[in-house]
Structure formats: C-alpha cells, structure tokens
Amino acid sequence: MSNQFRELLKKVGSGTHTGKDLTRQEAEMATLMMLQQQATPAQIGAFMIAHRIKRPTPEELAGMLDAYEKLGTKLTLAQTNTKLPVVFGNPYDGRSRTVPLMPITALILATVGIPVILHGGDCMPTKYGISLIEIWRNLGVDFAGLSISQTTNLLEKTGIGFIYLPQHFPEANTLVPYRDQIGKRPPFATAELIWSPLIGNYHLVSGFVHPPTEERFQATFKLKGINHYTTVKGLEGSCDLARSRTGIIGLGQPDGSFERLxxxxxxxxLDGTDLSLESTPQLIEQLQAVIAGKNCELMPSAILNGGFYLWRFGICSDLTTSFTEAESILTQGKVADKLNQLQSQITTNTSVTLSEIV
Incomplete structure (x- = not known):
C-alpha cells in the first residue's frame, strides 16, 4: 500500500465538510501513481469513485493532463505542415444511441489538408458503445497494432492518425477495468476529452454534455495555455453536431477570448432527425453510402458536421459556403479517395512490419 497515495485519497474522499481539492501538483502525483500501479487496486477504485462524487476542479484536471503528458505516447508533425492540426476528444466508451459521424468528418478534413488526430481504446465501460477504432476497422482501416513511428508516418502521408490506448498508452489502458467495477465514468473520462497526444501547436475539439463540464474545460485550457479550442455540446457528448437541435458551440480564440455560437x-x-444506431452492420452500410457520395439519410448530417469544421478551421469564410464545399467533397468522390489512400497506406505499413519480422 502507498501511504503517500493514502494521504491524497483522504483529501478527496473525506466528504463535503472536511474534504479538500487537490492542488495541480498533487493531482499529477496521484494520477502518476495510479497509472504506474504504485497505488493498490483498493486505493485506485476508492479514489475514482470519491473523485467522481466530488467532481474534478480545473486545477485537478490540469494535473491529470500533466501526468498523461509525462507518460503517454506523443505524436509529432513535420514543421513543413502549413495547417494547424486538429485533435478531437470524444468519449472513450463510444456511442450507443445515435450514428457516429467522426470518421466522415476526419476524412473530409484530411482531404483539404488539415491533419486530424483521434484517440481512444476498445469497447469500454460504462456505456459499452461502439468505439471509433471498431468503426474504422469495419471501414477497412485498422489502426490497432501500428507502432508510434508507423502512426506518425500514416499521419504525415494521409493526414489522419490514431493513438490507440492498448498499443500506445498501456498505462492508461490498465485503468479501464475499474470503470466497470465502480459502474461510473471516473474523472479520467473527463480528462480524456481534453487530452492531446500531439507535441506542438494544435486545435483541440472537445465534446461535452453538461454546461458545468464546459466551464471546467475553459478554466483548464487557461491553466494549460491552450487558446485554440472548440467545445461542442454534441451527440452523446461527442464532437458530432445534431440535426435535431441547435448546436451549442464554444469558440476559443487565439487571443484567449471566448465566443459562443x-x-x-x-x-x-440541414435540420432533421438524428439517425438511431441500430447495429454495426447497418452503421457501416450508412457510412459507406455517404463515403460513396450517395444521396442517403445520413448525408445531411455529414454535410452539417463536415461543413461546420471546414468553416471553423478556416477553409471557408462562411458557413453557407462551407456546407456547399462539404457536399462537393463528398459527392465528387474525394472522401472515398482519401479512405482508399488510408487503406492502402495501412496495408503498406503492415507489410513493412511483417518483412522486418521475417
């Protein structure tokens, strides 16, 4: 048992009247001790549920991110890249009610030269929804098993990279079973939404559900010195905009200011119904129809999301133009071409690995 960790646990787990928030340095220390298994399973589970009840402060979230940055695998991009890369933060436990659009959005952005970094793991508690890695795998792009050098190479050549927890950040992956055992998302699930595995400048996009979460994000961004960010009250806490309701979006500006859209x-x-997630085979069929540029039920959602992000990242000067551009990219086969490039490059990377083993 770690006596040092026990003291940190006592601070967050002592209840409403005597409990205290951790400092940024203490939160970093506690996170490092959990990631490195220096705390016992009982201590880790107790910390997660106590902190879930208390709710993390921006200082604590910043400390968690500091720990993630120390231990987590990091991607780099060549300095020759002229467009600011984008890191998307989606809930790791996936989607269970509505059709995810993130792969389509990523392909659209990569098509116009904006590098996209995604991160996550396998099917995960507490929602046990379909994960991004599984969707990509069913689209013929398996990011799992790629080394960090191969992932970097893929990002450089195609504009899309994926940090896969079991492969690239096993320390964080060892904490996944606790989510099932405590039956709740731990504070790390919040930190994951605003974590970037990329070195250098980037634009961070984070999904959220509840307004207090977005407020914590904004305060944490200030502590971390992050000005290029977008917060989205998206479908199931993701970065996907809904057709069925007004999009509530936060726009962090380079000068440190904040605007509401x-x-x-x-x-x-582009309003309408957000399609329900019925099954994986049906989902993949729907995504493939959009990628093929067909006029299908999911196409307006793809245009809404792709167009918004084209505007947000400066490809188009206004939203009307950006929605038209997103539709053109899809119907002209450019997204399909980008997917083919990804599939081909994944095959090349895998072949190189096998030849090196032989």
Whole structure:
C-alpha cells in the first residue's frame, strides 16, 4: 500500500465538510501513481469513485493532463505542415444511441489538408458503445497494432492518425477495468476529452454534455495555455453536431477570448432527425453510402458536421459556403479517395512490419 497515495485519497474522499481539492501538483502525483500501479487496486477504485462524487476542479484536471503528458505516447508533425492540426476528444466508451459521424468528418478534413488526430481504446465501460477504432476497422482501416513511428508516418502521408490506448498508452489502458467495477465514468473520462497526444501547436475539439463540464474545460485550457479550442455540446457528448437541435458551440480564440455560437441547422436546410444506431452492420452500410457520395439519410448530417469544421478551421469564410464545399467533397468522390489512400497506406505499413519480422 502507498501511504503517500493514502494521504491524497483522504483529501478527496473525506466528504463535503472536511474534504479538500487537490492542488495541480498533487493531482499529477496521484494520477502518476495510479497509472504506474504504485497505488493498490483498493486505493485506485476508492479514489475514482470519491473523485467522481466530488467532481474534478480545473486545477485537478490540469494535473491529470500533466501526468498523461509525462507518460503517454506523443505524436509529432513535420514543421513543413502549413495547417494547424486538429485533435478531437470524444468519449472513450463510444456511442450507443445515435450514428457516429467522426470518421466522415476526419476524412473530409484530411482531404483539404488539415491533419486530424483521434484517440481512444476498445469497447469500454460504462456505456459499452461502439468505439471509433471498431468503426474504422469495419471501414477497412485498422489502426490497432501500428507502432508510434508507423502512426506518425500514416499521419504525415494521409493526414489522419490514431493513438490507440492498448498499443500506445498501456498505462492508461490498465485503468479501464475499474470503470466497470465502480459502474461510473471516473474523472479520467473527463480528462480524456481534453487530452492531446500531439507535441506542438494544435486545435483541440472537445465534446461535452453538461454546461458545468464546459466551464471546467475553459478554466483548464487557461491553466494549460491552450487558446485554440472548440467545445461542442454534441451527440452523446461527442464532437458530432445534431440535426435535431441547435448546436451549442464554444469558440476559443487565439487571443484567449471566448465566443459562443448557436448553430441552427434549419437556417441551412440541414435540420432533421438524428439517425438511431441500430447495429454495426447497418452503421457501416450508412457510412459507406455517404463515403460513396450517395444521396442517403445520413448525408445531411455529414454535410452539417463536415461543413461546420471546414468553416471553423478556416477553409471557408462562411458557413453557407462551407456546407456547399462539404457536399462537393463528398459527392465528387474525394472522401472515398482519401479512405482508399488510408487503406492502402495501412496495408503498406503492415507489410513493412511483417518483412522486418521475417
């Protein structure tokens, strides 16, 4: 048992009247001790549920991110890249109610030269929804098993990279079973939404559900010196905008200011129903139809999301133009070409690995 960790646990687990918040340095220390298994399983589980009840402060979230940055695998991009890369933070426990659009959005952005970094693991508690890695695998792109050098190479050549927890950050992956055992998302699930595994400058996009979470994000960004960010009240806490409701979006500006955007899909004839997630085979069929540029039920959602991010990242000067551009990219086969490039490059990376083993 770690006596040092026990003292940190006592601070967050002593209840409403005597409990105290951790400092940023203490939160980093506690996170490092859990990631490195210096704390016992009983201590780790107790910390997670106590901190879930207390709720993490921005200082504590910043400390958790400091620990993630010390131990987590990091990607780099060549200095010759002219467009600011984008890191998307989606809930690791996936989607269970609505169709995910992130792979389509990533392909659209990569098509216009914006590097996209995604991160996550396998099917995970507490939602046990379909994960991003599984969706990509069903689209013929298996990021699992790639070394960090191969992932970097893929990012450089195709514009899309994926940090896969079991492969690239096994310390964090060892904490996944606790999520099932405590039956709740731990504070790390919040930190994951605002974690970047990329070295250098980037634009961070984070999904959220509840307004207090977004407020914590903003305060944490200030502590971390992050000005390029976007917060999205998305479908199931993801970065996907809904067609069925007004999009509530936060726009962090380079000068440190913050602007609120309310995006009404009906203003652009893109409102409608958000498709339900019925099964994996049906989901993949729907995504493949969009990638093929077909006029299908999911196409307006793809245009809404792709167009918004094209505008947000400066590809188009206004939203009307950006939605038109997103539709053109899809219907002209450019997204399909990008997916083919990803599939081909994944095959090349795998072949190189096998030849090196032989």
């Amino acid at each position: 309310h995006l009404h899909p009906r203003d652009y004839d």
